[in-house]
Amino acid sequence: MNANGSLRVIERFYSQAECEGIYKSFILDHDWPINTYTVGERCFVLPRLQTWHADSGIRYSYRYNLLETRPWTPLLTGIRQRVEAYLNISFNSVLANLYRDGNDYVGWHADDEPELGERPIIASLTFGTARNFAFRHKKLDRQGEVVLTDGALLIMHPEFQRDWQHSLSPDSGIGSGRINLTFRKVIAP
Numbered sequence: 001m002n003a004n005g006s007l008r009v010i011e012r013f014y015s016q017a018e019c020e021g022i023y024k025s026f027i028l029d030h031d032w033p034i035n036t037y038t039v040g041e042r043c044f045v046l047p048r049l050q051t052w053h054a055d056s057g058i059r060y061s062y063r064y065n066l067l068e069t070r071p072w073t074p075l076l077t078g079i080r081q082r083v084e085a086y087l088n089i090s091f092n093s094v095l096a097n098l099y100r101d102g103n104d105y106v107g108w109h110a111d112d113e114p115e116l117g118e119r120p121i122i123a124s125l126t127f128g129t130a131r132n133f134a135f136r137h138k139k140l141d142r143q144g145e146v147v148l149t150d151g152a153l154l155i156m157h158p159e160f161q162r163d164w165q166h167s168l169s170p171d172s173g174i175g176s177g178r179i180n181l182t183f184r185k186v187i188a189p
Contacts, residue, residue: 003135006160009146013086013125013153023127023150025075026179032098047170048104054093058186060115067095076181083123083183087155091123091183099131102174108136108167111156117187119158126152128178135166148180 014022032049052060052067053076060067072080076094084090099105111122126148133154136143148154156166168180 006157008155010153012151014151019127019151049098051096058092060186091185093184093186095182097180099178102171105170106168108165110161110165112161115186120161122156123183124154125181129176131178135164
């Protein structure tokens, strides 16, 4: 992995036993709606399940689609506190994604929306099946990937969002699910 030092992975941020319990809780107790998004006048179904949780008054949109803000759950609050304590950074929101199997994905993008400010730091946690996190430079012919395993914490520093795009490509060989939580600090309007 080489993205000019703008990515950092902490393997086993959560133990295997913790991961199993957290994943099970998300599958059994978390409401995962089918989400749609609009591009121009066309409506599409998001190729994964997703919820957005944030402090009161925090709103977030990407690709001009405003996400419905939900309150923090006790599980998300506990995870948030652990990540914040480890990184000594405060976050006010989390995007929770359920990739049901290898057919679910997220295309190339950078988390560089104006609501995230000029120098966003994003902490991304994986629970469940390992998936390849790919990245490519926005201007140079450089790319890479890292496998994000169960319990791994990925820290994307500000330079990563500025200089790189990332994706989670479809992989028909994967038959099991993955939960991904991306903690962010949204700048309130």
